[in-house]
Amino acid sequence: AQSVTQPDIHITVSEGASLELRCNYSYGATPYLFWYVQSPGQGLQLLLKYFSGDTLVQGIKGFEAEFKRSQSSFNLRKPSVHWSDAAEYFCAGVTGGGNKLTFGTGTQLKVEL
């Protein structure tokens, strides 16, 4: 079955520190992959997406993610975290041309000042 896994439920980092949120996928073929962010009381905002080509994708708010086929991973990174990055982050996947997004269970990010 197609799935997306986020191993970390909660992560705490200090402001200014680097961040990496993990995402693993299980699909028969290479899926399209997404990272969304959900700030408290808000809907989901698309940070970035990977369809094909360059395996390092840049997104909004200074985020980037790297697709690694050998590890079935699509980890989200940011070099220096800001307090406003505290939110819940969701990884999602879909087969190419498909219409059913499968979401991971989310990672709650806390930023310590």
Add this chain to the structure above:
Amino acid sequence: EAQVTQNPRYLITVTGKKLTVTCSQNMNHEYMSWYRQDPGLGLRQIYYSMNVEVTDKGDVPEGYKVSRKEKRNFPLILESPSPNQTSLYFCASADSTSTDTQYFGPGTRLTVL
């Protein structure tokens, strides 16, 4: 401004009292979808619609109905709500040529007592 709107944003109701959550988008998108978000489970798809008068079940359709009489609207209907439908609900829309890239509404927090 391109957006997906949902009403109401918050709703407390009692078991068995029929309710409707409205969803509307102004982007002329063919594709629309409903998700529910529960702690530790991420987002799960309830129903989706590829176009007017075309709807299909998602992963968790039991206890829900939808209709798509107009392109812009996709209401979610709970004929007889139960406490296990207490959740945060999101509507999303997408262009039919790229249904993998979805735009989300702000969410509706439903409590069924």
